[in-house]
Amino acid sequence: MTKITEQSSLYDNLEDMSSKEILTHMNNEDKKVALAVEKVIPQVSILVDELTKRFLDGGRLFYIGAGTSGRLGILDASEIPPTYGMPFDRVIGLIAGGDGAIRKAVEFAEDDTEQAWEDLLEYDINTKDVVVGIAASGTTPYVLGGVKAAKEHGILTAGITNNPGSPLAVEAEIPIEINVGPEFVTGSTRMKSGTSQKLVLNMISTALMIRIGRVEGNKMVNMQLNNNKLVDRGIRFIVEDQGVDEETASAYLKKFGSVKKAIAVLRENRGV
Incomplete structure (x- = not known):
């Protein structure tokens, strides 16, 4: 056959x-x-x-x-x-x-x-x-x-x-x-x-x-930030999740180097 x-x-x-x-x-x-x-x-x-x-x-x-x-x-x-x-x-x-x-x-x-x-x-x-x-x-x-x-x-x-x-x-x-x-x-x-x-x-x-926990909500919070497009996406994720302005989101992302870490620290700082 x-x-x-x-x-x-x-x-x-x-x-x-x-x-x-x-x-x-x-x-x-x-x-x-x-x-x-x-x-x-x-x-x-x-x-x-x-x-x-x-x-x-x-x-x-x-x-x-x-x-x-x-x-x-x-x-x-x-x-x-x-x-x-x-x-x-x-x-x-x-x-x-x-x-x-x-x-x-x-x-x-x-x-x-x-x-x-x-x-x-x-x-x-x-x-x-x-x-x-x-x-x-x-x-x-x-x-x-x-x-x-x-x-x-x-x-x-x-x-x-x-x-x-x-x-x-x-x-x-x-x-x-x-x-x-x-x-x-x-x-x-x-x-x-x-x-x-x-x-x-x-x-x-x-x-x-x-x-295994590499996504939160529907977001790729662990993605590598290796170009401007992905950095901009990361900032947007933080803004949408935490309701902060883009400047704040950008500062946290730059400081902690990952969307996941930035969101976690923002939540802790805001008592969320």
């Missing part, structure tokens, strides 16, 4: 379509993605709960993938320190072929069943950690080998795949199987499959950060 990710597109003769027709059909396919993701929320919720327990005990989250899937894991991991002020080594993305594969594909790197575990060992991975394998096909050797080895060493594993019942779904303890149907361009899993993976990764890391 042909994998869903390899099934023929519902559209044909794409080269004969106008630009508007191509974009309209792509958009119609993209509309299916969020509905497919909705169906896996129960599995994602289980993963977030398990991650929360382990994170609060000092554990880490590892994403492993190849190609587009690997890049998406790295993207999600790289955004956690600036957005939530977490150390860079708490959420880690690994890609088959190493960092060089982020920009340029490394031939046959994804076919090595041993390398993912070797990559994980460089981080002294342990049973407090969680490994999430990402593979649209659900058959990528790099990902399967890493998930299998991690599970054998008592490490919790999850698998994000777009082929229900695939080897990754079977191997992972928490399978997240997102059936988005065939791609607009047959087999081009950077499209709907990649979009669905990005949505799920957003859900995993954002929910985790909220659950």
